[in-house]
Amino acid sequence: MAKKKNNMPDLVVDDEGAMARSSEYEELEPLEPEQPKKPNQLKQPEQPGEPDETKRPGEFEEPDAIQLDNEGDLHVTIQPLDLADTEIRALASSSCVRRASSKWNSLMLKQDSKQRQKLTIRTPNVKYAEIVVTLLNIAHSRFNVLPDALEFPQLCDIGEVSHYEKAVELVRPFFRTWAAPYTDKIFEPEYGAWLWISWVFGYRKTFEALVRRFSLEFPDVLETAAIFAGDGIGATVQREILSRVRKTAFEKILKTCSDHVNSFSGSGGAAICDDCSERHARACDSIAVGSLLKGLSSVGIWPIPTYDAMDWDEVSVNSFVGQLKSLYILRAHRHFNCHPTVNFGKAVKSCLRELVILAPEHEDYFAMFDSKAVAGDPM
Numbered sequence: 001m002a003k004k005k006n007n008m009p010d011l012v013v014d015d016e017g018a019m020a021r022s023s024e025y026e027e028l029e030p031l032e033p034e035q036p037k038k039p040n041q042l043k044q045p046e047q048p049g050e051p052d053e054t055k056r057p058g059e060f061e062e063p064d065a066i067q068l069d070n071e072g073d074l075h076v077t078i079q080p081l082d083l084a085d086t087e088i089r090a091l092a093s094s095s096c097v098r099r100a101s102s103k104w105n106s107l108m109l110k111q112d113s114k115q116r117q118k119l120t121i122r123t124p125n126v127k128y129a130e131i132v133v134t135l136l137n138i139a140h141s142r143f144n145v146l147p148d149a150l151e152f153p154q155l156c157d158i159g160e161v162s163h164y165e166k167a168v169e170l171v172r173p174f175f176r177t178w179a180a181p182y183t184d185k186i187f188e189p190e191y192g193a194w195l196w197i198s199w200v201f202g203y204r205k206t207f208e209a210l211v212r213r214f215s216l217e218f219p220d221v222l223e224t225a226a227i228f229a230g231d232g233i234g235a236t237v238q239r240e241i242l243s244r245v246r247k248t249a250f251e252k253i254l255k256t257c258s259d260h261v262n263s264f265s266g267s268g269g270a271a272i273c274d275d276c277s278e279r280h281a282r283a284c285d286s287i288a289v290g291s292l293l294k295g296l297s298s299v300g301i302w303p304i305p306t307y308d309a310m311d312w313d314e315v316s317v318n319s320f321v322g323q324l325k326s327l328y329i330l331r332a333h334r335h336f337n338c339h340p341t342v343n344f345g346k347a348v349k350s351c352l353r354e355l356v357i358l359a360p361e362h363e364d365y366f367a368m369f370d371s372k373a374v375a376g377d378p379m
Helices: 094-100 102-110 126-139 152-164 168-185 194-200 204-217 221-228 235-264 278-298 317-325 340-353 360-370
Strands: 011-013 019-021 074-080 088-092 118-123
Touching (some): 074 094, 074 126, 088 094, 094 102, 102 118, 126 152, 126 168, 168 194, 194 204, 204 317, 204 360, 235 278, 235 340
Parallel strands (some): 074 118
Antiparallel strands (some): 074 088
């Protein structure tokens, strides 16, 4: 016997396989045909502004909302402060947003449980807001909508937003590709922003090369820092590094000059002469020290000063080294194996090769990026 369903009579199979109606339903009256619905019984079309109950509860109603994740559980609103009536709305995955930025994660954790399905990101202007959208696209693996290339000012903008939104780690793999066309221009004046870009994104080799270049070639390191580091990202740290490297270079050079004076004057023994006896060697050293002192006086560092006693704002490290290497140190007649000028020049130049660019705390900063660096990364 089949089960009853929808009030329809059951069918019974007799011994001969013939089908007959169950006697239980024989006296039921036949069903009347279904009447068509009246016009006022039809479902009315959805009115504008009314919620559509067929939509998934978490989905945005706004047609212009960005669907970062069609099954997202987080409503993101980006509000540029320069246009009060402008908002960018998006449906996102909360887990993707949390992983993308520690700043966004903190904002979400500060909200109570009822508000954690919403995140509002306030930005200083529309351009900043559009870059935030780019960060969200990366976070949701929407790589097909990312730009293939960026102009250098755009590169600086996305670097700035990544820093302030605490999303450097998110952007770094893509930033490397966008920055590649400009890596051979890091020393050109119009690309001076590379100083802070390399600091923010942890490009250690690039940063060290730029610090070395700027601290040795420019006469006023604070003015240089103002041009290239500006007042923004890491500017104070970059000024400190540039000032320290420049000061260290001058101090090493001054010490080298002092050491040669002491050596030639006899306090260090017969220092340079291999062509004669000890008595004649000291005479040879005396000739050398006399000419060296005359040369040091001509460049304004005799007696040998301390770094702080001098005003170095008008001279760069490299130009100072050039002046010292141009000095000619005399030797005794026919002492062909004595090379005081060459030796002094090499000693001064070696001061620049031995410069330590990063202090221990800065070594630790870049070490965080070094562990994640890609093999063969030119930056």
